[in-house]
Amino acid sequence: MDALRRKTVFATGQSSATYLGWADILILLGIATAVYLGVQLASSAPVSLARAEIDLNPQVLPYYALQSVGRMAAAYLLSVLFSLVYGYMAARSRSAERVLLPVLDVLQSVPILSFLPVVVLGLTAILPQATAVEIAAIVLIFTSQVWNMTYSFYQSLRTLPRELREAASVFRFNWWWRFRRMELPFASIGLLWNSIMSWAGGWFFLMAAEIFTVGDKDFRLPGVGSYLQEAANANDTTAIVWGVLTLVLIVVLLDQLVWRPLLVWVQKFKLETVEDDNPPTSWFYSLLSGSRLANWLNQVLVVNVVRAVDRRLGKARRFEPAELDRPLHWTQHAARFLALLIFILIVLALGIELVGLLLSVPLAEYGRIAAGTVATALRVITAMLIAIAWTIPLGVLIGSSPRLANILQPLVQIAASIPATAFFPLIVLAIVSNGVSLNVAAVLLMLLGTQWYILFNVIAGTSAIPKDLRDMSDLMRFKGWRRWRKLILPSLFPYLITGLITASGGAWNASIVAEYAEFGQQTYDVIGLGALISEATAKGDFGLLTAATLTMIIVVVCINRYFWRRLYRLAEEKYRME
Amino acid sequence: MALATHGHGHKPLGQTLVDLRKVGKHYGRGDKYTEALRGINLTIREGEFIALLGPSGCGKSTLLRIIAGLIGATEGEVLYRGQPLRGVNPNTTIVFQSFALYPWLTVQENVEAALEPLGIARLERTKRALRLLDHVGLDGFEMAYPRELSGGMRQKVGFARAMAVEPELLCLDEPFSALDVLSAESLRGELMELWLSGTIPTKAILMVSHNIEEAVFMADRLIIMDKNPGHIVAEIQNTLPHPRRRKEKAFLTMVDQIYAQMVGKTRTEAEELGSAPGEPGLTRALPEAPISAISGLVERVNEELTNKIDVYRLADEFVNDYDEILPIIEAAEVIGFANVEAGDLSLTPLGQAFAEGSIQARKEIFAARLRRVPMIRWILSMLKAQPDQRLSWDVFIAALSREFPAEIAERQLDTAVDWARYAELFSYDNSDNALFIEVEQPIAQAIAQPNGAPNDH
Incomplete structure (x- = not known):
């Protein structure tokens, strides 16, 4: 696998803005409004709710696992659809792009977990409870999966080589042929890598979304996540082990039976016209392509269906691509102005109420929010420093040996897909029985969730150091620290930054589950922004919940803009091997 | 054939x-x-x-x-x-320079893809594609992917595809x-x-x-x-x-x-140089030629006994595409090393002096001429107006963008820096993204104050 592809896999420092523009402020206001609306809905949710019983018998696990995977799959399908539509809209017109890209950019730095109470309660207010909780879980997983996929698809559409696009026009492809012959194949590799990442992220939130208490309202859905938490509550170690094993098994099976074969298959959509010396392999894919039955099924189910679709859609009117910088008609100007005006009016109207809600939060609570933000920031930094400390030496070791890298990389990939939240019950048990401080546990949980991205990128960065440079360093007898300082660290820098950006976002998000735990009648928490959000949720204190959530959104967006983006740009300009 | x-x-x-x-x-x-x-x-x-x-x-x-x-x-x-x-x-159809074949389709599928939107039935499509591939001599490669073919064969697919739609x-x-x-x-x-x-x-x-x-x-x-x-x-x-x-x-x-x-005739110096950005008159874009190519050209012409060479021969000797040689010739004209007339390029006395000079002498000749180029003169005066003789790259780009499209403005400044660095007129500092005028530093002093760490063991 080449370095370039990996870069696109884990690149989260996407658009290049390194400050907050007026558009961002508007978007933040829009999000604040949405949060407020959700909270309003949430506070009107019905009070007493029946709770689904979670069976701790390991025999039900396959059934639970199926439900969880079903939820994930539903959210994933939704994500793919959304990505295609949104990506198209953003790539097709300059003016849509100007609005849609900043929105995407802010949305993907939003800590999704803090939205959970708002989403769940908001939906229970308007839908029957069972449906509402199910939809809430899917929506939540969707919001954790969708942004990077959308960005990847958009990016692919924008980077399609000009001559390929022109060929499509000259040969009169309509929208369907463009999509099927050109855009989808071209986007497929990026979309697949991002799908893999999205599933890993989705598991994390699924664990949290399946069981959930707000004030006296208790929501649960049968699934692996709720099983694990219930097991922890019942102090049933055997059940926890069974649950974790099931989860690992699902992750491994999906990796081996779905993602790996797909990875092998999409290689044919590579644009590079040279062969890869080290293409990915999959035993399952080889098995399938050698099987007559599979080929027959493929012919019957896939090829024929695609042909039928081709016949229907292939005749549609030819799509005439608009020139991107065509001047707008005055009606378009007017429509756009009107839309903006309406948006601003809505935001203003709700904003006034929102401000009222925020003002109702006592000043002392804002003091706690400020202190919590600092405390959580310190925990995030600690977790990342620990992650750097162990992943760099190990990653460089693995990355320096192609043989080792080939063996270990799939393992690292799987490890990265196992959600840290699955281990949360174990950690809670450790706190209860051994008196481990929650401070340590919180950092540990953040670490579990984020270190893999860093390790992955360090390995990629090391194996991307050109051989000439290694040889030259050998000739100049660069050894020990000098070798690290002159060769390894500068080469790693861009990769490390890419990994850290993903890790940082993940760690902030994890704080919501990591800093607060309920066990039996007892509540364990530490000072932290995440703890505040969880506490407000548990108590049903919507003012505090809104204030803390908005704080986290703003903090994370600002850290991304003012810190990571700048470092990323420096890395791109100065340390990228080209 | x-x-x-x-x-x-x-x-x-x-x-x-x-x-x-x-x-x-x-x-x-x-x-x-x-x-x-x-x-x-x-x-x-x-x-x-x-x-x-x-x-x-x-x-x-x-x-x-x-x-x-x-x-x-x-x-x-x-x-x-x-x-x-x-x-x-x-x-119409186009045959593209980069072939514009879809790498995920086989040779045959690529040709058929051009026929699909025309609503031609599948069997007829296949027949026509195979006939055309046979026509251009790609018989037997129908199931190959473009990446398995040489450039020439890929372009044959490009031609077959274009001809398929007649x-x-x-x-x-x-x-x-x-x-x-x-x-x-x-x-x-x-x-x-x-x-x-x-x-x-x-x-x-x-x-x-x-x-x-x-x-x-x-x-x-x-x-x-x-x-x-x-x-x-x-x-x-x-x-x-x-x-x-x-x-x-x-x-x-x-x-x-x-x-x-195409190479035209060298005009008077004022016309060749044009005016500086911001001044009235046409701003002359610097020909985008690297220093090494300019001195290579001058040296090559100097080998001729007459100090004169047919532009066509020059192009024939070094490159196939005139696109590569034209900016180099233009640069030699702007700097005053060469004159072009009736398709012949001849060295000026200055060009001869440059070709025969030592490294230091060359730099001095080049610097002296470069000071006359309006764009360079303009950059130098802007830098000198600063107390620390330093000005951000972006300032120059902003000014140049009024005269050129953005991407050309970048390339113009790149060329200016390349030339000025060679002539030691001004330079570019990567760490703060700024142009600056280099302060004279004798070599002995430079050795006494090394920038890198000494080579200890």
Whole structure:
């Protein structure tokens, strides 16, 4: 696998803005409004709710696992659809792009977990409870999966080589042929890598979304996540082990039976016209392509269906691509102005109420929010420093040996897909029985969730150091620290930054589950922004919940803009091997 | 493949296909306004093979895309068979420089993909694709993917795909320039055979080329363009009989004549230099040529006893595409090292002194001349006006963007820095993204205060 592809896999420092523009402020206001609306809905949710019983018998696990995977799959399908539509809209017109890209950019730095109470309660207010909780879980997983996929698809559409696009026009492809012959194949590799990442992220939130208490309202859905938490509550170690094993098994099976074969298959959509010396392999894919039955099924189910679709859609009117910088008609100007005006009016109207809600939060609570933000920031930094400390030496070791890298990389990939939240019950048990401080546990949980991205990128960065440079360093007898300082660290820098950006976002998000735990009648928490959000949720204190959530959104967006983006740009300009 | 002995093989001219009337194209508004083409009048008739030649940036590819309907003109009329053209022209196809094959489709699927949107039934599609692939000699490669083929074979797929839709007008956008010399030559011969023998229904061919010999070898009419903004400067009829032989005197004369037309004649110093950005008058863009190429050129010409060389020979010796040699010649003219007249390049006394000088002497000669170049003079005066003689790259880009499109502004400043660094006039600091004037530092002092760590063990 080449370095370039990996870069696109884990690149989260996407658009290049390194400050907050007026558009961002508007978007933040829009999000604040949405949060407020959700909270309003949430506070009107019905009070007493029946709770689904979670069976701790390991025999039900396959059934639970199926439900969880079903939820994930539903959210994933939704994500793919959304990505295609949104990506198209953003790539097709300059003016849509100007609005849609900043929105995407802010949305993907939003800590999704803090939205959970708002989403769940908001939906229970308007839908029957069972449906509402199910939809809430899917929506939540969707919001954790969708942004990077959308960005990847958009990016692919924008980077399609000009001559390929022109060929499509000259040969009169309509929208369907463009999509099927050109855009989808071209986007497929990026979309697949991002799908893999999205599933890993989705598991994390699924664990949290399946069981959930707000004030006296208790929501649960049968699934692996709720099983694990219930097991922890019942102090049933055997059940926890069974649950974790099931989860690992699902992750491994999906990796081996779905993602790996797909990875092998999409290689044919590579644009590079040279062969890869080290293409990915999959035993399952080889098995399938050698099987007559599979080929027959493929012919019957896939090829024929695609042909039928081709016949229907292939005749549609030819799509005439608009020139991107065509001047707008005055009606378009007017429509756009009107839309903006309406948006601003809505935001203003709700904003006034929102401000009222925020003002109702006592000043002392804002003091706690400020202190919590600092405390959580310190925990995030600690977790990342620990992650750097162990992943760099190990990653460089693995990355320096192609043989080792080939063996270990799939393992690292799987490890990265196992959600840290699955281990949360174990950690809670450790706190209860051994008196481990929650401070340590919180950092540990953040670490579990984020270190893999860093390790992955360090390995990629090391194996991307050109051989000439290694040889030259050998000739100049660069050894020990000098070798690290002159060769390894500068080469790693861009990769490390890419990994850290993903890790940082993940760690902030994890704080919501990591800093607060309920066990039996007892509540364990530490000072932290995440703890505040969880506490407000548990108590049903919507003012505090809104204030803390908005704080986290703003903090994370600002850290991304003012810190990571700048470092990323420096890395791109100065340390990228080209 | 040998060329068909098709007599003197000129096709009789038929009806007018394309008629361009005062066509112009501009982009953007206000500060970002750039004019790509102005006042283009051109007709293409059945039976014609036309080549478009001109320096890069003269808009020949834009013109080709306007005729194919990929881009709309902003001024004038584009008529096809007497009707105004709207949207993509259904009677044309393009063969692209980069082939533009879909790498995820096999050779056969690539050709069929062009037929699918026409609503041709599957069996007929396959039949037609196979026939065309056979035609261009790709029999047996139908199931291969483009990445398994050599460049020449990939372009054959490009031709087969274009011919599959049976266009009246075949547009070729530098179709041979991404190929190795031998593949290009054989493909040219094969195309000429298909064209002259009339085995393809194509009525006319329009080719953008970077290679004068190629154009003279193939085309009946050569349109020569120049830039700022793109316009037609000359049309040359080529009545040499087919098959044309490159070493024949008439052939060489025509190539030489076109080179002379394209390199023009060195003008007076004031005209060559133009004015600085922000000043009245036309800002002269620096020719984008690296220092090493300029000194290489001067040294090569200095080897001649007469200090004079035919531009055509120079191009023939070093590069195939005139696009690479023109900016270097232009740079030598601007700096005052060489004069061009009637297709001959001769060194000035200064150029000779430069060619024979030591490294230090060369730098001094170059620096002295560079101070006269308005763009460099302008940068120097801006820097000197600063207390620390340092100014951000972006400031210069902002100023240059008023004169040039953004990407050209970047390249202009790159060239200026390349030249000025060599002449030690000013330099660029990567750490703070700024241009600065270097303070004189004697070598002894530089050694005494090394920047890097000493080589300890």
